[in-house]
Amino acid sequence: MQFLNGITLLLVYQLVGEVVVRLLDVPIPGPVLGMVMLFVTLAIRGATPEPVAQASNALLSHLSLLFVPAGVGMMVHFDRIAAEWLPITLALLISTLVTMAATALIMQFTTRWLVGHREREGQDHG
Structure with missing residues (x-):
């Protein structure tokens, strides 16, 4: 269950970044802005919540699979x-x-x- 909470939080930050970019017409990718906002949040908190750490580690362990679409492209x-x-x-x-x-x-x-x-x-x- 923690993994789902963590991945949901990551996707929410990505979504918020995308919405802000589209509303303000900022010339950077939405996921990048979402990642910056997540970084700022984690820096302010001073620690990474366990669900986010668990989801991040799971994504990193399968990182090579995320390069397949780029290779096909x-x-x-x-x-x-x-x-x-x-x-x-x-x-x-x-x-x-x-x-x-x-x-x-x-x-x-x-x-x-x-x-x-x-x-x-x-x-x-x-």
């Missing part, structure tokens, strides 16, 4: 992918580099912020 559109291989390759390379650079900058900022925060806490208690 690639085979169906193989001719188009072959015809447009250069723009696809450039988009993948550039987006990978941008993601790596953004991740590195965020990691540096977060590390500096955490070190500064800990030093200030140490001064306050000392």
Whole structure:
């Protein structure tokens, strides 16, 4: 029963994200917004409820099955992918580099912020 509660909660967040995106005409996918809202909720709570953890673990254990539709889609559109291989390759390379650079900058900022925060806490208690 906990699995059903957890999967329902995950799907509700996805649905709410989709509704908000469509109502506000936000240019991001609804499930992504739903995932961000779920993350914020879990961060505020400070813990993951057992039903959500159980449903998430079950989904992750079968993650490879979720890639089957994408693989089938690639085979169906193989001719188009072959015809447009250069723009696809450039988009993948550039987006990978941008993601790596953004991740590195965020990691540096977060590390500096955490070190500064800990030093200030140490001064306050000392």
